[in-house]
Amino acid sequence: MVEHILEMRNITKEFPGVKALNNVNFKVKRGEIHCLVGENGAGKSTLMKVLSGVYSHGEYTGDVIFNGEVQKFTSVRDSEKAGIAIIYQELALVPEMTVYENIFLGHEIRRGAAIDWNETILQAGEMLKRVKLNVNPAVKIKDLGVGKQQLVEIAKALSKDVKLLILDEPTAALNEDDSENLLKLLKELKAQGITSIMISHKLKEVIAIADTVTVLRDGQTICSLDAKKGEITENVIIKNMVGREIDNIYPKRNFKPSNETVFELKNWSAYDPGLGREILKDINLNVKKGEIVGIAGLMGAGRTELAQSIFGNAAEYQLKGDLIIKGQKKVFKHPDDAIRAGIAYVTEDRKGNGLILIDDIKQNITLANLKSISKNGVINQNEEIKVANEYKASLNIKAPGIEQKVGNLSGGNQQKVSLGKWLFARPDILILDEPTRGIDVGAKYEIYTIMNELVRQGMSIIMISSELPEVLGMSDRIYVVSEGRITGELSIEEATQERIMELATN
Incomplete structure (x- = not known):
C-alpha cells in the first residue's frame, strides 16, 4: 500500500486574467490530518475543487493521483465513488428534510425500486453514533444548531464509505465548544483510518490538530511542515503564508479616544x-x-x-x-x-446580507450612498468609477479591476468591499x-x-x-x-x- 493516499502533481488552473494555481504540488500521507493554509486567494479552495471534481479533468493541467492511480474526475460524483468527500463552509443540507433523509440523499438505500426507509433510519443512527451526535434521525435539519449540522455533514460523508475527508473552514461558524468537539472527532476518525484535509484560518486549531501543514501563497506551494519535527508553530506558518514576519497581529494605536x-x-x-x-x-x-x-x-x-x-x-x-x-x-x-x-453596519453574513455577489466591486461599493453620486435619479457613472477606484486602492482590494464580480473574490477581499460600501456612506x-x-x-x-x-x-x-x-x-x-x-x-x-x-x- 502506497504511503501517500494523495499526490497532486504540477497542478495549474487558470481563470480569465488570473492564474489561481501555478504548478502546485501537494502530498497527503495515509491516515494523517493534513492542514492546508494560506491567505485568502492563495488557491486552497481551488485546489480542493480540482481534487473533488468540481473542476473536471481537462479544465486544469497536472495529475491527481489517489490511492496510487491517476484520476480523471469529471464531477463530484466521480470523486465520491473513489472515496473522497468534501464539506464546504456553507453546508449542503436541505433544511426541511430530516437528518436521515439528508445523510442518504443522492445515494438512497433501496429495496427494488422503492427506498427502504427502515434500513435508512437504522443506518443513519449508526452514522450518527460514529460522529458522537445524539439526536433523533427523524428531526429536521432546520431544528439543529450549526455545530450539529456540521456533524450531520460528516455523517453523510461517512455513509459514502469515505477514505479522504476534506473540510473547508469547518469551524468558521462554530462556537468554541462545537469547534473543540469537531476537532476531537477528526482525531477519532483518524484512529479509524480516515485521512482528513482541513482548510483553516484558525492557526491555534491548525497547530493543535495537524500532522502536516502545507502552505500555499499566490497559487504556489511554499512549504510543507511536519509536526513530528517541531516545525509547526504560529510564527513559522504566518511567515510562510504572508512572505514576511508579522510581529504583532494586532497593530498598536499610539493615541487615545476622546472623552x-x-x-x-x-x-x-x-x-x-x-x-x-x-x-x-x-x-x-x-x-x-x-x-x-x-x-x-x-x-x-x-x-x-x-x-x-x-x-x-x-x-x-x-x-x-x-x-x-x-x-x-x-x-x-x-x-x-x-x-x-x-450609523453603518457591516453584517457578519457578507455573502447573504452584506454584498450582491453577482454585481461588480463598483456597484457594491457605491450601493449604500447612491444619492451622493446621482442627479435627478441618474447615477453619474464617471463619479461611480472614481469612487470605486479610490476605495479599491485605499483598502487594497486585490482584483483585476472594479468590474470584477464580487462573488469571484476571496473572503478577505469580499470583506474589504463590504467595509468600503459602508465607509462610502461616511x-x-x-x-x-x-x-x-x-x-x-x-x-x-x-x-x-x-x-x-x-x-x-x-x-x-x-x-x-x-x-x-x-x-x-x-x-x-x-x-x-x-x-x-x-x-x-x-x-x-x-x-x-x-x-x-x-x-x-x-
Missing part, C-alpha cells in the same frame, strides 16, 4: 414577536469618539440582535429605551434612518459584526490597520467578535453580553480571556 460620548443606549430592550420573548434586556452602553468598543459573548447571547436593533430595526423587534447620538434621542424606523444619522459610528470571520491572518492585519486609521480620524467603532484574542487585541473597552443582558464592562487593562468567559457564562 466625548457620541453614542449611548439607555435601558434598551427588545422583544421578538416571532420567538415570543425578550431578546435584549436593559442594555446600557456608551461609545466615545475615536474608540473601539468590543462586544463579547457566546453565540446566541444577543450580540447580532443588539446590532440589528440599533441599525434601523429591520427585524421589527418591539423596542424600549433610549438611543442617543451626540446628545440627541433618535428613533429609527428603517435602516435608512440610521444611515442618515451616521458614518460617524461603524458597527462591525465578526469583521474577520473566515479570512486569513494577512487580511486580518489589513482590516485591523484600517480600523485603527478610522478611529484615528475620529470615527467610533462597535466591534462584535467571537474571537477573544481579537476582542482583547483591538478594543479600548469591552462589554460582555449573556442571554440578552450586559453582564460586565471591562477596561482593556483589566480584561482577560478568563474574565470575559466568566461574565459570558453568567
Whole structure:
C-alpha cells in the first residue's frame, strides 16, 4: 500500500486574467490530518475543487493521483465513488428534510425500486453514533444548531464509505465548544483510518490538530511542515503564508479616544414577536469618539440582535429605551434612518446580507450612498468609477479591476468591499459584526490597520467578535453580553480571556 493516499502533481488552473494555481504540488500521507493554509486567494479552495471534481479533468493541467492511480474526475460524483468527500463552509443540507433523509440523499438505500426507509433510519443512527451526535434521525435539519449540522455533514460523508475527508473552514461558524468537539472527532476518525484535509484560518486549531501543514501563497506551494519535527508553530506558518514576519497581529494605536460620548443606549430592550420573548434586556452602553468598543459573548447571547436593533430595526423587534447620538434621542424606523444619522453596519453574513455577489466591486461599493453620486435619479457613472477606484486602492482590494464580480473574490477581499460600501456612506459610528470571520491572518492585519486609521480620524467603532484574542487585541473597552443582558464592562487593562468567559457564562 502506497504511503501517500494523495499526490497532486504540477497542478495549474487558470481563470480569465488570473492564474489561481501555478504548478502546485501537494502530498497527503495515509491516515494523517493534513492542514492546508494560506491567505485568502492563495488557491486552497481551488485546489480542493480540482481534487473533488468540481473542476473536471481537462479544465486544469497536472495529475491527481489517489490511492496510487491517476484520476480523471469529471464531477463530484466521480470523486465520491473513489472515496473522497468534501464539506464546504456553507453546508449542503436541505433544511426541511430530516437528518436521515439528508445523510442518504443522492445515494438512497433501496429495496427494488422503492427506498427502504427502515434500513435508512437504522443506518443513519449508526452514522450518527460514529460522529458522537445524539439526536433523533427523524428531526429536521432546520431544528439543529450549526455545530450539529456540521456533524450531520460528516455523517453523510461517512455513509459514502469515505477514505479522504476534506473540510473547508469547518469551524468558521462554530462556537468554541462545537469547534473543540469537531476537532476531537477528526482525531477519532483518524484512529479509524480516515485521512482528513482541513482548510483553516484558525492557526491555534491548525497547530493543535495537524500532522502536516502545507502552505500555499499566490497559487504556489511554499512549504510543507511536519509536526513530528517541531516545525509547526504560529510564527513559522504566518511567515510562510504572508512572505514576511508579522510581529504583532494586532497593530498598536499610539493615541487615545476622546472623552466625548457620541453614542449611548439607555435601558434598551427588545422583544421578538416571532420567538415570543425578550431578546435584549436593559442594555446600557456608551461609545466615545475615536474608540473601539468590543462586544463579547457566546453565540446566541444577543450580540447580532443588539446590532440589528440599533441599525434601523429591520427585524421589527418591539423596542424600549433610549438611543442617543451626540446628545440627541433618535428613533429609527428603517435602516435608512440610521444611515442618515451616521450609523453603518457591516453584517457578519457578507455573502447573504452584506454584498450582491453577482454585481461588480463598483456597484457594491457605491450601493449604500447612491444619492451622493446621482442627479435627478441618474447615477453619474464617471463619479461611480472614481469612487470605486479610490476605495479599491485605499483598502487594497486585490482584483483585476472594479468590474470584477464580487462573488469571484476571496473572503478577505469580499470583506474589504463590504467595509468600503459602508465607509462610502461616511458614518460617524461603524458597527462591525465578526469583521474577520473566515479570512486569513494577512487580511486580518489589513482590516485591523484600517480600523485603527478610522478611529484615528475620529470615527467610533462597535466591534462584535467571537474571537477573544481579537476582542482583547483591538478594543479600548469591552462589554460582555449573556442571554440578552450586559453582564460586565471591562477596561482593556483589566480584561482577560478568563474574565470575559466568566461574565459570558453568567
